[in-house]
Structures are given as C-alpha cells and as structure tokens.
Amino acid sequence: MHYRAIYTMPNKVLDYFKREYSEASFLLFFRVMIGLVSIIEILSLKGDLFLLFSPTNTLMPQELMYMETGVFRYLYPMSLFLKENGLFDFFYQFILSAYLVSLLFLVIGFLTRFSALFTLILQLIIFKSFAQFNYGYDQFVTMSLFYCFIFPVGKYYSCDNLIFKKKNVEIFFNYQTVLQIHLCIAYFFSGLAKALDSGWWNGKSVWNALVSIDSNYYPVPIIYIVGGILTVLLELSYPILVNFKKTRKIILAAMVLMHLFIALMMELYAFSIIMIVWNVAAFGELDLVKEKRNHKVLV
Amino acid sequence: MEKAKPFIITIFFIVHLVLIFFQGINTTVDNYWNFHYQSKPDLPKFLTQNENNEWYYILTGINTGYGFYGIKTSSKKYFKISYYDENSNIISTDRYFGLNSVNGIQRLGGYSSYMANYIEGTKKLIKEDSLSDQVKFRREYITKSMKWLGKKKAYSIRNCNSYRVELLTIVPDYYKDLNKKIQLYALQSNLYHAK
Numbered sequence: 001m002h003y004r005a006i007y008t009m010p011n012k013v014l015d016y017f018k019r020e021y022s023e024a025s026f027l028l029f030f031r032v033m034i035g036l037v038s039i040i041e042i043l044s045l046k047g048d049l050f051l052l053f054s055p056t057n058t059l060m061p062q063e064l065m066y067m068e069t070g071v072f073r074y075l076y077p078m079s080l081f082l083k084e085n086g087l088f089d090f091f092y093q094f095i096l097s098a099y100l101v102s103l104l105f106l107v108i109g110f111l112t113r114f115s116a117l118f119t120l121i122l123q124l125i126i127f128k129s130f131a132q133f134n135y136g137y138d139q140f141v142t143m144s145l146f147y148c149f150i151f152p153v154g155k156y157y158s159c160d161n162l163i164f165k166k167k168n169v170e171i172f173f174n175y176q177t178v179l180q181i182h183l184c185i186a187y188f189f190s191g192l193a194k195a196l197d198s199g200w201w202n203g204k205s206v207w208n209a210l211v212s213i214d215s216n217y218y219p220v221p222i223i224y225i226v227g228g229i230l231t232v233l234l235e236l237s238y239p240i241l242v243n244f245k246k247t248r249k250i251i252l253a254a255m256v257l258m259h260l261f262i263a264l265m266m267e268l269y270a271f272s273i274i275m276i277v278w279n280v281a282a283f284g285e286l287d288l289v290k291e292k293r294n295h296k297v298l299v
Numbered sequence: 300m301e302k303a304k305p306f307i308i309t310i311f312f313i314v315h316l317v318l319i320f321f322q323g324i325n326t327t328v329d330n331y332w333n334f335h336y337q338s339k340p341d342l343p344k345f346l347t348q349n350e351n352n353e354w355y356y357i358l359t360g361i362n363t364g365y366g367f368y369g370i371k372t373s374s375k376k377y378f379k380i381s382y383y384d385e386n387s388n389i390i391s392t393d394r395y396f397g398l399n400s401v402n403g404i405q406r407l408g409g410y411s412s413y414m415a416n417y418i419e420g421t422k423k424l425i426k427e428d429s430l431s432d433q434v435k436f437r438r439e440y441i442t443k444s445m446k447w448l449g450k451k452k453a454y455s456i457r458n459c460n461s462y463r464v465e466l467l468t469i470v471p472d473y474y475k476d477l478n479k480k481i482q483l484y485a486l487q488s489n490l491y492h493a494k
Contacts, residue, residue, distance in 0.1 A: 013309065013313065014305065014306065014309050017305075017308075017309050017312065018305075041402065044400055044401070044402045045400055045402045045403055045406075046400075047399055047400055047403075048397075048398045048399060048400050048402070048403030051396070051397055051398060051403070052403070052406070059396055059397075059447065059448060060443075060444060060447030060448060061447065064440075064443065064444060064447065067440065068417065068440060070353065070357065070362065071357065074354075074357070120358070124357065124358070128357075130406075132409075132410050132413045132414075133406040133407065133409055133410045134406075134409065135405070135406065135409045136363075136367050139360050139362075139363045140360070141360070142358075142359070142360025143359060143360035143361065144360075145360075146358065146359045146360055172305060173305060173308055173309075178312050178315075178316065181316050182316065182319055185316070185319050185320050185323055185365070186319075186323075186365040187365075188323070188365075189323035189324075189326075189327050189364065189365040189366060190365045190366060190367055190369060192327055192366075192369075193327050193330065193331075193364070193365070193366025193369025193370050194366070194368070194369050194370075196327075196331055196369070196370055197369060197370045197371065197372060199372055200372070203473065204372075204471065204473050205368065205372035207374075207471065207473050208372045208373055208374045208375070208469075208471065209368050209372055211374065211375070211469060211481070212375050212469075213375075213377065213469065213481055213483070221473060221474055224473075267401055267405055268405060269401070269402075270402065
C-alpha cells in the first residue's frame, strides 16, 4: 500500500502541473499587464528618477546607494568597467530608453522571450542601483519579468505569431499553477509574520502602518483592531479558501479590496496594482480568449 | 527528448517553488528570533540563500521574505533637513530632497525605514564591541549617507553655513485624542558644515 503510494507520487505531482484548460488568456493577460504596470510605474517616477539613477545628479553617490546591499558585488564592478571604458554617460542615457522599448516589445509580444530577459536584466540594473529605495513592488516586478521570460507568454496573440507565422499551439504545462502556488506561499508567510506580531491583533501595527504626519486620518481604535485581525485571517486562510471553488470569488474579492485599501490609505499604488494583477492572473477566471482545441501540443 | 521536456520543466518549477517556500520559512523565523531574542536562531536551516546560489535568487526576485509589515511593524520614519545661516538661524527646512512624485516620496519613506533599521542594528553592534571594524564602517556609512542627502542643496544656498539632517520617527500614541498633534522623536541627528 505504502509502496504503491510512493511509486505513484511522482506521477501525481506531474499530473498536478498538467494543463486542463487553455492557458492563452492567462499568458496574454500576464504579459500585457506586467508590461503596462511596469511602464506606468517608471513613467510615474520619471521626474524624480535622475535623483535615484543618473551619472552625477543622484541624492547621494550611486555606489553609496548600493553599498550595504546584496547587489554591491555585482553592480560595483560593472560601474567601474563603464567608467574605465568611458561608457558611463552613454550607459545612463541608453538604459532607460532601452528599458521602456523592451517593455513595449513585451506588451506587444515582439521577440517576446528575448525582450522579457532583456527587460529583466535592465530592471535589475536600474532598480537595484537604488536598492535601499526599493520596496515590495520592485521584488514582484522582478519575479513577474522572470516568469515572463520562463513562461511562453508570447505564444498567443503576439507580434511573434504574426511575423514568424507561428501557429497558436496548445501548451500542455499548467504555468498558471506555478503562479498560484507562489502567491499562496507569499500570502501565507505574510499572514504568518503578522500573526506572530501581537500588534496585528490589537490594532497597533495597523496604526503604525497607516498613521503619517501628513494625514489627519485617525479613526477610533476598534477600526484598527478589526482591520488588523481581518488582514491576518485573510492572508493566512488565502491558500485554503482560494482553492475551493465556493470560496474562491469571495477571497479574491476580499484581497482586491484589501489591496485597493492599501493603495488609497498608504499610497502604495504600484504595489497594490501588481498584487491585484497577480491575483487575477493566478485565480481569476479569465475567459478573454475562447479555448482553442485540436491544436498541436507543444511545450 | 520531447517526452523528457515536461518532466524537466516540472522538476525545475518544483525546485523553484521549494526555494521560495524555504526562503519564506527562513526569513520569518529569522525576523521573529531577531525581534524577540536579539539573536539569530540556533536551528537547522535548509535551502538557504548563500554566496553560491545568490545570483539565482536575485535574478528571479525570490531574495525576499513576504512578511511585509509583519513582525515588528514600526511607525513611519522621515528625514528632515534644516539649513542654517552663520548665526544659526533657520533658512529653510525640507523633507523631500527634491523628490516630487508620489512614487518617489514613497521610496524615500522606504529609505528612511531602511536607515532606521540600519542605525538600530549599529547600536546593537556597538553594545557588543564599539571598536570593531564593522561598527567603524557602519558609523561612517550613516554619517556620509546623511551628509550627502543635504549636501548639494546646502552648497547651492548662498548664505547657508551649516545644515542638520534628522531621522525622525512618529512616537506611537495609539489611543490619542484626535485634536492632539503627533509627536516626533529624532533617532539620529547630525550637523554638517555647508562650506
């Protein structure tokens, strides 16, 4: 009995990742939304970007910005190489335009896999150059661009299809599952970390997260307490509730509301939008593209 | 080969997701231990980020925990700079250092929190050994970082003689009267010459 269970386990795991329905809507939605969110985010920073990423005008020397971060040993030699070869100014002029163009290519699905990899590398170089000014959004963009590179996001409704006359081929692997599991892990540990902090049960952490010297929004303590407990319960229960069909829509709606609240109250717009995109891409019932059958099966 | 593809892809993603899972465990346990016991946990660790595999974690973006605003959520931090003339009168004060966009100001808030944690970490190290090289380096790093934040503008103000950079934190007052003003406390305050 045990031997049989162990023997069949690898097959069960493989089956778990097998595609049961069309991945076209998921892949198209993920590619386009990640590209658009990244474009909007960097454009929203455009007026300030020279203070964070430029050859001479940054708030503090660029090396100082990534000195005490994990990327120093990668970016510092690159910076030295550029300076020694007289490419420093050209690099800063070129890299932002290249990042925007490669994001546009990703959105329209032109040389998609190459564009995704190029965008990922540029995103890391640009944003890790001011790593101390990074927050959760930047990590999620890196993850998203990595998935855009690994997932066949250019297989459907892309310029690659038109130019290279590729057929819309069905993909047997359930890439959406990867995103689903990743999101469940993220919410579970986010909920667990909050559950271990008494501040999330008595409202103090919500107070700390929300109250700023620029706002006059101080509701009665009970709102902080209820908000804190709801956040912990939502995040901890997400991996379970989202996997039941009956509760999926409810927990998804609750998560979208929570992120909208974070966007409005904490002004973390980009982070909230990318989390909503992940939720919808992973668990939203996307039927933008009708399922196509009878296509050749391909990885 | 065609038959092996699904197997290879599945294995790759399983390993990738397992790394994410263990990164979640390790960062949660580390943060919990660090906050409650001021030390690193003496527990066995599996699949941790190290010098050899770090490139993969950075490239894939999984070099992060997910306990955003989790253990030890602290109140918001702000940098404030005050420019003084030769009589020590305030010329002007600023909190944004030229940043105008909501996005840029949010990122500055993140930097303020980062520096607050860095300063707190340095204070802990000072208690252990105030003369160690690490403490010397970190002290110099804090001084230089804060100096640079106001340096350019201070040099551009004609009658500016000195400037003070402060890292402020909101003093938690959870049940405060709505009419009472929020109190701030300076975690670090450095005065620099402008010329």
